Amino acid sequence: MSDIADATTPAQRDARSAAGDAGDVKANRAEDGTARRSGQQVSPRKRRHSFVRWTRLGVQLVFLLLSPQAFSTAFSAARSIMVSLGKGEAIEMTGFTITLVALLVHTIVFGRFFCGYACAFGTLGDVLFQLGDAIRRKLRLRSLRVPDKVEDVLRLLKYLVLAALLAGSFLGAGSIISSASPWTAFGHLTSLSLGSMGIAGGIILLVLMVPMLLKERVFCEFLCPLGALFSLMPIIPRSNRHRNPHDLAGSAGCKRACPVRIYPPGEGRWMGECIQCDRCECVARPGCVTLGPALQRAEEALRHQGFACEARAACASGSQRPAAPRPSSYLFWHDYRTLRVAALALVLLGLLWLGGTLNYLPASPLVS
Ligand code: SF4
Ligand code: SF4
Numbered sequence: 558m559s560d561i562a563d564a565t566t567p568a569q570r571d572a573r574s575a576a577g578d579a580g581d582v583k584a585n586r587a588e589d590g591t592a593r594r595s596g597q598q599v600s601p602r603k604r605r606h607s608f609v610r611w612t613r614l615g616v617q618l619v620f621l622l623l624s625p626q627a628f629s630t631a632f633s634a635a636r637s638i639m640v641s642l643g644k645g646e647a648i649e650m651t652g653f654t655i656t657l658v659a660l661l662v663h664t665i666v667f668g669r670f671f672c673g674y675a676c677a678f679g680t681l682g683d684v685l686f687q688l689g690d691a692i693r694r695k696l697r698l699r700s701l702r703v704p705d706k707v708e709d710v711l712r713l714l715k716y717l718v719l720a721a722l723l724a725g726s727f728l729g730a731g732s733i734i735s736s737a738s739p740w741t742a743f744g745h746l747t748s749l750s751l752g753s754m755g756i757a758g759g760i761i762l763l764v765l766m767v768p769m770l771l772k773e774r775v776f777c778e779f780l781c782p783l784g785a786l787f788s789l790m791p792i793i794p795r796s797n798r799h800r801n802p803h804d805l806a807g808s809a810g811c812k813r814a815c816p817v818r819i820y821p822p823g824e825g826r827w828m829g830e831c832i833q834c835d836r837c838e839c840v841a842r843p844g845c846v847t848l849g850p851a852l853q854r855a856e857e858a859l860r861h862q863g864f865a866c867e868a869r870a871a872c873a874s875g876s877q878r879p880a881a882p883r884p885s886s887y888l889f890w891h892d893y894r895t896l897r898v899a900a901l902a903l904v905l906l907g908l909l910w911l912g913g914t915l916n917y918l919p920a921s922p923l924v925s
Pocket of ligand 1: 628671672673676677678679680776777778781782783784785
């Protein structure tokens with residue numbers, strides 16, 4: 558079967574993509590340099606980039622001033638739920654729990670905009686990375702590049718951190734976790750109450766700041782338990798960012814610009830990793846990176862077009878007509894969103910079962 562989308566081998570596509578990356582970056586630099594020297598207007602792409610950058614910075618600053626502890630409030634709620642479950646007590650609907658539920662619902666509906674625009678700890682990571690970048694440029698040092706395969710493995714660490722912290726809270730180690738939390742220490746830092754900062758939390762925070770200077774969003778990508786929780790949420794398709802797979806040159810530089818080193822993932826396996834920072838959209842050619850499932854549909858249309866050409870050729874030659882391909886989104890093992898919905902449903906059923914077993918929720922006919 559001819560398949561337009563797979564007309565080249567993966568190695569050829571990678572090579573073309575890499576060539577596109579390098580060419581695009583060089584072209585952008587040349588374009589900006591020429592524009593600056595000749596006093597011409599900068600390109601619309603560059604203007605959009607700075608607009609998004611400054612808007613994001615402004616929103617981050619507002620959240621840093623008004624709500625510097627939203628992330629730790631949300632994660633404290635997750636921990637206190639596990640503490641209550643561990644003690645067999647009812648889950649209280651406190652402000653903490655409401656913050657967590659609101660952030661999870663927001664993530665399902667809009668994606669991880671909280672991480673890209675509102676989280677104070679993410680902002681700390683951005684500030685430290687920019688500082689490290691300035692020092693590196695001064696010393697003419699190269700920035701840290703982690704190989705793709707290593708990065709893919711390291712991303713799984715945050716799920717282990719999440720599981721360990723929730724299990725520790727369930728087993729009654731909640732107060733130890735809280736006293737050693739770098740987030741609690743950061744909270745004391747933002748409220749200028751350094752005297753109440755725990756020594757363990759302060760030391761862990763200082764240690765974490767070192768890699769933050771070297772790699773952008775390193776804590777978010779590899780270690781953040783709240784980020785792990787967000788990335789497990791089934792984000793609705795209209796809030797997923799897609800890259801046009803047929804426009805390799807147009808999307809050149811997307812992955813290089815991405816703070817968590819993913820291409821705009823659409824409904825692919827890294828969709829939960831996207832922190833919705835908008836940077837890829839600024840780097841790619843207009844229309845190449847978009848929110849929503851439109852590009853996936855376009856890709857499927859192209860696949861069908863390839864099928865139609867092949868079927869016409871088979872009719873003309875009198876040979877057997879090939880079987881029609883199924884669109885990839887109908888194959889459930891290609892649809893990570895469906896898998897996440899199923900996983901989420903299983904977790905909810907598990908919690909209901911646990912609640913019923915510990916006698917603080919009414920027995921449910923679904924899980925009894
Ligand atoms: S991944 Fe964690 S630390 Fe990073 S922005 Fe999201 S909530 Fe904040
Ligand atoms: S895929 Fe795009 S929007 Fe998502 S984190 Fe990467 S650069 Fe930001």
